[in-house]
Amino acid sequence: MIRFPTDVAAVAETTGELRAGGTDLMERRRSGRATGPVVDLRDLAGLDGIEVVAGGLRIGGTVRIAALAAHPGAPVGLAQAAGGLATPQIRAIATVGGNLAQRVRCWYFRNPQFSCLQSGGSSCLARDGDHLYHSCFDDRACVAPHPSSLACALLAYDATVDLGGAEGPVTVPTALAALLKGQLGGAPVLVRAVNVPAPLPGERAAYVRAIARARAEWPLVEVVARVVVVDGVVTAARVAVGGVAGHPLRREAVEAALIGGPADATRIAAAAARATDGAQPLPMTAYKLPLLVGSVQEALERAVGVS
Numbered sequence: 298m299i300r301f302p303t304d305v306a307a308v309a310e311t312t313g314e315l316r317a318g319g320t321d322l323m324e325r326r327r328s329g330r331a332t333g334p335v336v337d338l339r340d341l342a343g344l345d346g347i348e349v350v351a352g353g354l355r356i357g358g359t360v361r362i363a364a365l366a367a368h369p370g371a372p373v374g375l376a377q378a379a380g381g382l383a384t385p386q387i388r389a390i391a392t393v394g395g396n397l398a399q400r401v402r403c404w405y406f407r408n409p410q411f412s413c414l415q416s417g418g419s420s421c422l423a424r425d426g427d428h429l430y431h432s433c434f435d436d437r438a439c440v441a442p443h444p445s446s447l448a449c450a451l452l453a454y455d456a457t458v459d460l461g462g463a464e465g466p467v468t469v470p471t472a473l474a475a476l477l478k479g480q481l482g483g484a485p486v487l488v489r490a491v492n493v494p495a496p497l498p499g500e501r502a503a504y505v506r507a508i509a510r511a512r513a514e515w516p517l518v519e520v521v522a523r524v525v526v527v528d529g530v531v532t533a534a535r536v537a538v539g540g541v542a543g544h545p546l547r548r549e550a551v552e553a554a555l556i557g558g559p560a561d562a563t564r565i566a567a568a569a570a571r572a573t574d575g576a577q578p579l580p581m582t583a584y585k586l587p588l589l590v591g592s593v594q595e596a597l598e599r600a601v602g603v604s
């Protein structure tokens with residue numbers, strides 16, 4: 298059964314898996330991994346706009362990723378992440394809410410013949426099996442990394458997410474929303490909007506992805522870096538990384554190693570080395586550690602403008 302609610306209240310009264318662009322859901326339905334009723338969001342009114350609010354952005358949950366990437370008010374790191382993910386065809390139909398809530402890209406989860414932690418089973422099959430593209434921060438029982446590039450970027454921008462519900466929107470930090478929606482696979486809760494605060498005065502930013510093939514693939518590692526440099530000294534920094542853990546991670550040790558010092562290549566390299574603090578790679582994911590350090594270094598160098 299497919300329902301087509303036209304407002305948020307009607308969504309809250311339905312049961313079933315939400316469908317926005319369908320680029321993730323329909324693949325799972327074709328394989329037989331996802332079954333049951335569908336709640337299609339195509340007729341849902343009011344969540345498909347981007348507003349400028351107090352210098353920041355309020356991005357509706359059904360805004361297309363291509364529209365976000367092209368929006369003149371989108372901060373650089375978010376626009377680059379949106380414009381660099383997947384393919385132009387997918388970005389044209391996939392949505393912000395669907396991106397945050399997409400399910401993990403683990404081959405054991407995606408294959409309906411397996412039963413894993415994400416599909417009602419009792420163990421993570423990747424942990425003792427093939428986990429080549431999985432986490433190098435062993436932060437939860439399921440070792441598949443969070444797949445959302447937008448979640449990584451939104452974490453770097455201190456964004457919040459408004460989740461819908463019969464009782465009204467609840468605003469939560471992006472990382473929490475992504476974790477709840479994308480990974481736990483519970484009852485659907487509508488992503489109504491994402492709130493991105495105004496950029497810091499004078500900030501510069503960059504997005505870097507390390508990818509196993511030229512395009513049309515999730516990154517092995519991705520980084521969004523924001524910095525403010527005043528008179529050659531770093532006064533503010535935010536670094537978020539994805540592809541390495543069950544949810545996007547802020548790298549506070551990198552940020553702390555940058556702030557208060559010169560924005561030069563030596564200090565950036567030393568700070569980037571802290572990106573793997575706390576990492577616990579699995580047998581097949583140790584290769585991600587130097588990739589992460591190199592990607593953080595590259596993102597910071599691009600943001601600051603040194604090479």
Ligand SMILES: Cc1cc2nc3c(=O)[nH]c(=O)nc-3n(C[C@H](O)[C@H](O)[C@H](O)COP(=O)(O)OP(=O)(O)OC[C@H]3O[C@@H](n4cnc5c(N)ncnc54)[C@H](O)[C@@H]3O)c2cc1C
Nearest residue numbers: 315317318319320321322383391392394395396398446488
């Ligand atoms: C080849 C390829 C490469 C890709 N590379 C990347 C990449 O590099 N980075 C990246 O981030 N993604 C990547 N993707 C994934 C793609 O971005 C997602 O499939 C897409 O963003 C999902 O959006 P959608 O609107 O199509 O979601 P749907 O398929 O419609 O839904 C996905 C999930 O989100 C839920 N959902 C949808 N809308 C909402 C909402 N408003 N509120 C709450 N839940 C909702 C659905 O119930 C479903 O569980 C790639 C995909 C492909 C095929």
